[in-house]
Amino acid sequence: MTKTLFEWAGGAxxxxxxxxxxxxxxxxDPVLAPVFAHAGDDHAHHxxxxLGEVFGGPATYTADHGGYPAMLGHHLGLSITPEQRTRWATLIAAAAxxxxxxxxxxxxSAFVAYVEWGSRIGMENSQPGAEPPAAAPVPRWGWGEAPPYPG
Known part of the structure; x- marks a missing residue:
């Protein structure tokens, strides 16, 4: 049986x-620090x-923090720029x-694919007038495939 990305990475x-x-x-980082200036001390843990849930680990984010709609909601009103999105993706790849x-x-490849997909979803839902879905499951990322959501 193939390990999940979560297991392959080394778990929690x-x-x-x-x-x-x-x-x-x-x-x-001068590009990203302003976006996260008001993030709490527990932000990295959340x-x-x-990410653990996305990569096939326990559904703790859904159970304890509101799942996908809550994550999208955290991005509302941030007006993330393409430069900030690219910098976020670059820094997390280097942090890996x-x-x-x-x-x-x-x-x-699977990790960076999610980073690209997820950061673009976050940027889109941070723009003025964005209306993220009220209900949707947390994406479950696998080996070389995006989650099967209708367009």
Whole structure:
């Protein structure tokens, strides 16, 4: 049986390491720091729980934090720019190296595919007038495939 991306990455400890390293850099980055200036001390942990669920781990974000609609709601009104989205994607890919996530091409391809997809969804839902869906499941990312949502 094939491991989930969550298991392949090293489970919750690896994802927590990733978000700790990542947000340490985010808060020092001139492009991203303003976006996250008001994020609470538990922000990195909540993102780790989100990513864990997305990559096939336990459904803790859905159970404890409101699932996909809540995540989209956190982006409302942020007006994320294409530059900020690109910087976010670049920094989290670099943080995966620093945090010691697996470096095999298959894992990194799936990881970066989600980062691209998720950051673009976040940017779209941060724009004025965005109306994210009121109900939708957390995407479950696998090896080389996007979640099957209708367009």
């Amino acid at each position: 400890p690896a994802i927590e390491r990733l978000t700790e390293v990542f947000y340490k850099h985010v808060h020092q 993102v780790a729980i989100w 190296d620093e945090a010691g996530l697996p470096s095999d091409p298959e894992f990194r």
